[in-house]
Amino acid sequence: MTTTPSQRIHARLRPLDATSARWTSGFWGQMHDRTRDVTIPQIWSSLSDPAVSPGLINFQIAAGLTDGAHAGPPFMDGDFYKWLEAAIASLETDPDAELAARIEELATLIASVQRDDGYLHTPVLIQALHAEQAVALADRFNFETYNLGHLITMGVRHHAVTGSTTLLDVARRAASFLEMLATDKPLELARSAICPSHYMAVIELYRATDDPQYLELAEAFLRVRDDFDGGDDNQDRLPVREQKVAAGHAVRANYLYAGLADLVAENGDEELLNVLEGLWNDVVDTKLYVTGGCGALYDGASPDGSPWQSDISRVHQAYGRSFQLPNTTAHNESCANIGMILWSERMLSLTGDARYADVIEQISYNSLLASISLDGGAYFYTNPLRQVRDLPFPLRRPGDTALHPTPTPPPSDERLRERYLSCFCCPPNIARTLARFHERAASVSPDGVFVHQYGGSELALGDGILSLREDSDYPWNERITFTVTGASDGGLPIHLRIPGWSSGATLAVNGQAQAVSEPGSYTRVEREWVVGDVITLTLPMPVRVLRGHRLAEEITNQVAVRRGPVVYALESTDLPEGVVLEQAALRRGASFEVSTDEVAGVSVTMLATQLAVLPDSQEDALYADIEDAALGSVPVRLIPYFTWGNRGASEMSVWLPVVW
Structure with missing residues (x-):
């Protein structure tokens, strides 16, 4: 059974669900099959193994089925719900009796631990079970509203696919708890609205139930946020309608704006739509990587928040200033890139403007697919555009491969995808995005x-x-x-997207x-x-050589290569012996030969060309004289960016110096 969400009365387009759209062949058909056969089972094998992840056992402890203390980050519940959403989506497209039984068992488990008032957060529930002091919303970084939002979204999807009300009832009770907060404890709600998945969630619940209280709740979320004096880290320094530029934590920003776009689809708030269009344009025009990556900085400093240093807050994985786009230290968390897909697809539904579909395509073929290995079973948390050897400082990593003890992070030049990350928000988010990617294939409107x-x-x-x-x-x-x-x-009119990158x-x-x-x-x-x-x-696909904006100083006098929607990169694996990454340069006017070959057993289109070889300096000084030597030349192949890092540790760069 699949039910189609209703409403969206102020949207021009309505996305198609699995009853009307499937990926059955070609590129996305292969990705669909890989997600079903590898990614979803692999993530479950991690979540269900207490030696690897506390994802499942936290719920079992909270239900009194086993003893123990809560383990893992406070947002682990939400990550578990995201995996369940992916599994439910897979069940919808590819019925599987064993998977269906597992989902129903987990639905019963989740329902059994929910408090009567709708609250569900296993760290607090386990503390209460052990007669320890347990306080809900005690710390804004406990991510309770994030967890509840993903719980509601998953519960709505479970009902739509299976017809069961087990998790829909859980979702309703969770929304009742959020409504109580909005009414009686607005300050606590606003302070705890970190990574606000609950905006999107209650709108989905409204669409599934046609109950106006959930639309009113979404509007209350916005009022509560605007009354809260926060900071850029969670986009609550300014009331939403006064925001002109995207700032702060990129995941939180993209989730917030996606949820507000959902709200506009229901209440038709033109002023809010104009704000969202301006913010989206700010990201795409000044802060979006060529790969579709979002959130350039490991740490920002809320630079425009206040002229007073005492009021400037630290911001993690942040949107920086316009054109501030580092490559080696690019953060680009996988969840932020997915958040941009969520925001863009809602803007597409509201406006019918193809530029939003263009950005979804840009992210999907590049940063989204780079975040998962070609075999479908290992993941990146961050998605840089350049990887270099011997980096003299470690980049923070969430990729602990076991819970205890925490291992020493491997050297920076060993940055590889991992099967399990102790900060596990990205892998199930990747899984649910790919499992539901058929919903992004097409939409319907009164015009076709x-x-x-x-x-x-x-x-x-x-x-x-x-x-x-x-x-x-x-x-x-x-x-x-x-x-x-x-x-x-006679059918319907058909509207085919002509990508913005295309010509002729x-x-x-x-x-x-x-x-x-x-x-x-x-x-x-x-x-x-x-x-x-x-x-x-x-859609002709000549190889295009792109330059960056004059203010994007990290890529001054460098170029990137793109063919169709796919961005290419040079990986050191494909350099001849004796040539290192920093020597590689692209000649202006270079020709490219398009060919098909395999990367880690996967057939892809590669671009063969001749690269210029810059003189090799053996000096490691901060500044050194340039050598007066002729440029060399070597044949190389550029690979799709999303395939890098699948052949072992390597150096890599999307942007290359250009020489004449």
């Missing part, structure tokens, strides 16, 4: 179907009114074909050329569709 993402979809709208099958090797090949596999009463796109229906709109828009194709009609969209 809008196809946002390409890569092997099948779409089936209404009661047989229109069905489409996509056949393509996108993003490696420029040709995308849609075949009409079902149509009644062509479109044909049954071999007859059609007009194509400009890049960064949707081309509308309308006719009386019949079974067997074929639409062919061709």
